[in-house]
Amino acid sequence: MEQEARQTIQQYLDNVGRQLSSSPEDERAEILRDLESHIYEAIEARTAGREATSEDACAVLAEMDPPECYGRAADGNRGSGGNRWTMGKIALGISIGFLLLAVVTALIPGAGRGASILSLIFGQLVALVLGIIARRDPYGKAAAICSAALLLVGILLTA
Amino acid sequence: MKGWVTQLRKGLLEFCILNLLAGGETYGYELIQRLKKIEELAVTESTAYPILNRLREDGYVTVRVEPSRDGPPRRYYSLTGMGKHRISGMNAYWDQLSNAIESLRSAGRKGDK
Numbered sequence: 001m002e003q004e005a006r007q008t009i010q011q012y013l014d015n016v017g018r019q020l021s022s023s024p025e026d027e028r029a030e031i032l033r034d035l036e037s038h039i040y041e042a043i044e045a046r047t048a049g050r051e052a053t054s055e056d057a058c059a060v061l062a063e064m065d066p067p068e069c070y071g072r073a074a075d076g077n078r079g080s081g082g083n084r085w086t087m088g089k090i091a092l093g094i095s096i097g098f099l100l101l102a103v104v105t106a107l108i109p110g111a112g113r114g115a116s117i118l119s120l121i122f123g124q125l126v127a128l129v130l131g132i133i134a135r136r137d138p139y140g141k142a143a144a145i146c147s148a149a150l151l152l153v154g155i156l157l158t159a
Numbered sequence: 160m161k162g163w164v165t166q167l168r169k170g171l172l173e174f175c176i177l178n179l180l181a182g183g184e185t186y187g188y189e190l191i192q193r194l195k196k197i198e199e200l201a202v203t204e205s206t207a208y209p210i211l212n213r214l215r216e217d218g219y220v221t222v223r224v225e226p227s228r229d230g231p232p233r234r235y236y237s238l239t240g241m242g243k244h245r246i247s248g249m250n251a252y253w254d255q256l257s258n259a260i261e262s263l264r265s266a267g268r269k270g271d272k
Contacts, residue, residue: 030212040229
């Protein structure tokens with residue numbers, strides 16, 4: 001395959017990648033791998049053994065969706081697999097909620113430092129588990145990182 | 160009408176992809192070409208690959224990668240055990256649903272006469 005043809009394909013893939021920028025990283029990488037493989041297969045079917053030129057690459061890409069379509073399609077598709085997204089948000093909510101609860105408990109006179117740390121550890125443990133389950137979405141990943149850090153803080157405070 | 164057709168197509172595409180893969184391992188380009196033959200589905204790469212990816216994430220489909228002579232590796236898709244179970248359930252539901260709808264339609268046609 002001519003170098004120019006490869007560059008044309010790469011340019012298309014880069015544009016699609018930009019359209020998928022709001023998708024989770026592994027989802028974006030998988031779709032791009034699928035597309036790259038698809039494009040090369042389509043060119044091979046078109047050229048039937050001869051060296052592929054830039055015109056071949058352009059002709060194949062012209063028959064495919066413009067890059068803008070991929071962002072819309074991925075967003076629409078994510079709607080039907082929304083459980084993970086919801087779980088990620090819940091995990092983040094629990095993490096932040098229990099952090100606030102721990103702070104408030106610490107400020108209440110007589111509530112005690114122990115109750116504050118206990119609520120922090122318990123909440124962050126729950127958030128960490130949910131965050132790990134929902135780690136594929138950005139909220140889940142953020143919840144897992146936040147709760148792990150806060151859990152560590154909680155454990156250090158008990159020491 | 161147009162919105163209804165779009166929603167129906169979206170649901171049917173997953174059903175068709177799983178049914179196609181039930182026939183055996185297939186690579187991406189071939190899968191899309193076969194789906195494109197069903198004009199009513201209006202399949203494009205931007206609609207099919209995100210669905211394939213979701214099916215893979217949900218554990219219904221698995222990908223096998225095989226090196227190719229010139230270019231990136233070829234990616235073969237097949238159903239997992241969970242995918243086979245899902246498509247058999249979907250097919251059973253489809254049969255029941257289409258029979259029920261057909262009964263409704265034939266009752267409607269009798270009413271027209």
